[in-house]
Amino acid sequence: MQKLFSSCYELDQKCYEKYGLTEDILMEHAARGMAEYIQYHFEKGSSVMIVSGVGNNGADGIVLARQLEGAYRVRLAVPFGVKSPMAERQLQRAEALGVSIVKELYDSDVIVDALFGAGLSRELNKETQYILHQLNSFKGHKIACDIPTGVGENGNLMPMAFHADVTLTMGAYKESLYLDESKDVIGKIIRVDLGVSSKKYEANSRSFLLEEGDLKLPIRTRKNSHKGTFGHAAVFCGEKEGAGIIAGMASVSFGTGLTTLVVHEKINPPAYLMHATVVPDNASALAIGMGLGGYFESEFLQNHVIHSHLPVVLDADAFLSRELLSILEQKDREIVITPHPKEFTVMWKILTGEVLSVEEVQSRRFEMVRMFNAKYPHVTLLLKGANMLIVQEEQLYVNPLGSTKLSKGGSGDVLSGLIVSLLAQGYTAIEAAINASMALVMAATHYRGASYAMLPTDIIENLSSLEGLQQV
Known part of the structure; x- marks a missing residue:
């Protein structure tokens, strides 16, 4: 039985204030969790297409690109640029390492959606919908970073969404991943720890996820x-x-x-x-x-x-x-x-x-x-x-x-x-x-x-x- 949360905001804040961890450290571990999943399931040299958004969810994807660069054939697309200071910093690091930044999207062995994370409350524009349509048409193994783009903050399914084979959710399990209407696009759900064990990261909860x-x-x-x-x-x-x-x-x-x-x-x-x-x-x-x-x-x-x-x-x-x-x-x-x-x-x-x-x-x-x-x-x-x-x-x-x-x-x-x-x-x-x-x-x-x-x-x-x- 696992604890379930409506939001991880307060849990992240505890990491900053109580444990002295920084946003940068949490991001490295979020990406490391995704990297370890890819390394376990795909041989070195496999192709990886990562599409990142403007904020910190996009930054997770950018860090992943940096961590995989060299061992995998990585392409990183940042179709809307970056806006958050952390995303800007991570993009600079990725570019310094020589990560291939592309404008076109390519079918690859692994497709990573890091466009929008938990908390998306607005409808997707036509350009984002077109990107999702492209990604969904690809045959590669599809990974969602935290939550698939097109699944709203309460788990509601938007008209267009990324169809993930697996969702690697950050820190703790979230209620938004367990709304019926989104079940077919979320795929298998795996939690990624953020530099501390789940017991240290999580707080008390009245909601629980049952396991076999x-x-x-x-x-x-x-x-x-x-x-x-x-x-x-x-x-x-x-x-x-x-x-x-x-x-x-x-x-x-x-x-x-x-x-x-x-x-x-x-x-x-x-x-x-x-x-x-x-x-x-x-x-x-x-x-x-x-x-x-x-x-x-x-x-x-x-x-x-x-x-x-x-x-x-x-x-x-x-x-x-x-x-x-x-x-x-x-x-x-x-x-x-x-x-x-x-x-x-x-x-x-x-x-x-x-x-x-x-x-x-x-x-x-x-x-x-x-x-x-x-x-x-x-x-x-x-x-x-x-x-x-x-x-x-x-x-x-x-x-x-x-x-x-x-x-x-x-x-x-x-x-x-x-x-x-x-x-x-x-x-x-x-x-x-x-x-x-x-x-x-x-x-x-x-x-x-x-x-x-x-x-x-x-x-x-x-x-x-x-x-x-x-x-x-």
Whole structure:
């Protein structure tokens, strides 16, 4: 788990004021991090095309050109000249060393975008857009310095952006790198240290980036146990019964001792799933909303869900129900909600009367989850997306490991099943949301079939391999 920051300005200032480091020193290390990446992946003599902007992000690129000069065939383009004193100084140094300053852009083994860094708040002019179009047309390996040009200060994607294979971000991980709409242009994200370790560079943070190693599986170590030891999940199975069945299958496969589908009529689930017309007395967690429709009457929901004390997962059709959303007011209950952006807009309108578009939610995802958290701090919200955002009590977690394989009906039902499974086994709401989201994406990532072919049942089958992955 890594710390995540909205800005690195204060962190840089600490380096200057507390550690006595200069802007020049930080810049040398930023460039050194990029140089080491290139040296590791590309043989000496490879061609490198660096395009630098007018400010300090451009200066990072200029320093990189100087550091690689001699061992690599370096071309440096500074299409708009330089403006910051540091950029001017670095350009003088590069010229003194004999770095080739060019006006034309050339396809090369490595293409480095150092035009604009984090904090870009204005639209790109036509000349910059043309440069990006050229760079994107090249076949070389594309590296973004700090953040791709065309990704705004909050992570919003502009009409034209550099399409990086890898983004080498400076100092610390930034929230702006994890907005869904920019995921395809940012590529792989690697942090570069700036002359001090990340532990010394970073400050306290309430935002965190999840990594595969953060997954804590419900591995059974207790020998004196029985099925009741590992909880009893009750999954409400509504009009579209397949959704509830998938959630129930995921629940069983992730460790619950018992899983019961709550139904009105007889169904034919897998033999290992029980079904009943009421919530069993020994149930330890509930999941409701998946394919629910209007299947259960208000009195039934009041008796078995709303007035229950059990931990609960709300998903899908639950966000259409003012009655079920009243659960969010219950402060002494473990509650997890898992809306996708469209469901979030519907829920928010019911809760507040405020109308949001899906586009607004997607362009302001971090702001939206914090806005919800301010109103319901005790509720664990998991906002689905390419980068899942999980928040409770002002602590925010980003799961960046999503896969296009999950873009298929039923994946969300699996997630709900995983969460209720962990709740039933005694995990807290935030623990259940984090670990279920990690299990979902890791099971999908390690599916070996074609990306378009994965079924929800394939995710469930792959859950059994997660323990082995952690031991590798």
